[in-house]
Amino acid sequence: MLLLTLYVIGITAEAMTGALSAGRKHMDWFGVMFVASATAIGGGTVRDILFGHYPLTWVANPHFLVITCLAGLITPWIASWVARNYKLFVTLDALGLAAFSIIGCRVAMDMGLHPLICMVSSLITGIFGGLLRDLICRQSPMVLHKELYALVAFVTGALYFSLIRLDVGELIATVASLVIGFGFRMAAVRFSWSLPVFRFEAPSSLH
Numbered sequence: 001m002l003l004l005t006l007y008v009i010g011i012t013a014e015a016m017t018g019a020l021s022a023g024r025k026h027m028d029w030f031g032v033m034f035v036a037s038a039t040a041i042g043g044g045t046v047r048d049i050l051f052g053h054y055p056l057t058w059v060a061n062p063h064f065l066v067i068t069c070l071a072g073l074i075t076p077w078i079a080s081w082v083a084r085n086y087k088l089f090v091t092l093d094a095l096g097l098a099a100f101s102i103i104g105c106r107v108a109m110d111m112g113l114h115p116l117i118c119m120v121s122s123l124i125t126g127i128f129g130g131l132l133r134d135l136i137c138r139q140s141p142m143v144l145h146k147e148l149y150a151l152v153a154f155v156t157g158a159l160y161f162s163l164i165r166l167d168v169g170e171l172i173a174t175v176a177s178l179v180i181g182f183g184f185r186m187a188a189v190r191f192s193w194s195l196p197v198f199r200f201e202a203p204s205s206l207h
Contacts, residue, residue, distance in 0.1 A: 003099055003174060008067060010096020011040035013089050014129055015068040016082055019075035021137045029073065035136055036072025037065060043128035047104055047121055051111060090189055097149070098181030101126045101156035102174060115161060122157020123150060148188035151195065156181030 018039025022032040041064060044057045058065045075082060082089065104125025108118040127143045127150050134141040143149040156177050163173035187193065 002171075002178075003103060006095050006099035006178070007103060008064075009092055010099050011064060011068055012071045013092035013096055014040040015071035016075045017089055017093070018129075018133045019072040020079060020082060021133055021139070022072075023076060023079060025137050029076075032076065033069045033072040035133055036075070037068040038136060039129045039133040040068040040071070041065065041129065042132040043100060043125045043130075044104070046128040046132075047107065047124045050124065051108065051113065051117075051121065053107055053111060091186070094182050094185040094189070095178075097126050097153060097185055098156050098178045101153040101181060102160045102177050104153075105157035105160050109161065109164065115165075118161050119154055119157045122160075123154045126150070126153030126156075148185070148193050148195065152181060152185045152188065155184060 015036035018036040019032045021039070022035035025031075027035065041058050048054065048056045101122040104121040104123075105118050107125075108121035113121070130143045130149075131141050134143075159180060160173055160177040163176060164170070168176075
């Protein structure tokens with residue numbers, strides 16, 4: 001129930017931030033709903049397709065798609081409020097990221113996949129919604145440039161997997177992974193933690 005609640009909060013927040021990106025590109029209402037939904041449930045969709053996990057999460061639970069579309073449609077009416085409360089949405093996004101990562105790991109574990117693939121499943125579930133949003137809106141993928149994001153998803157999934165394998169109770173493993181994943185992401189935002197950046201300027205002779 002805890003994960004489900006955080007999942008719904010997460011996809012709602014993600015959908016609204018996705019709708020803002022669509023608004024910056026002057027998309028129509030269908031475009032807004034499409035980008036909102038891709039941002040919110042795109043990660044789980046990519047995961048399910050890659051691993052052959054059918055039916056897709058939002059196909060089995062159509063109300064998730066309804067939530068993301070409604071969040072996308074509401075956003076244009078409250079866009080200024082959403083923009084002003086950016087920090088709130090960063091916090092909700094961090095909660096959603098931790099929840100998505102745990103859910104992604106759990107799906108792969110239930111399928112009996114290799115431990116590494118379980119952690120990759122966390123990564124895919126956590127970041128691909130944002131990647132899809134940025135690709136659709138033709139902007140540089142934020143999750144690959146700004147504060148730690150992908151690493152948070154991977155670490156959260158790895159922690160959850162490890163705790164379950166150590167026979168820690170499901171509830172304790174979930175809460176511990178949520179708290180640490182959320183704290184890790186918020187600390188990365190607060191202190192601007194990031195991975196080393198590769199910078200390469202091609203010599204003029206190569207152009």
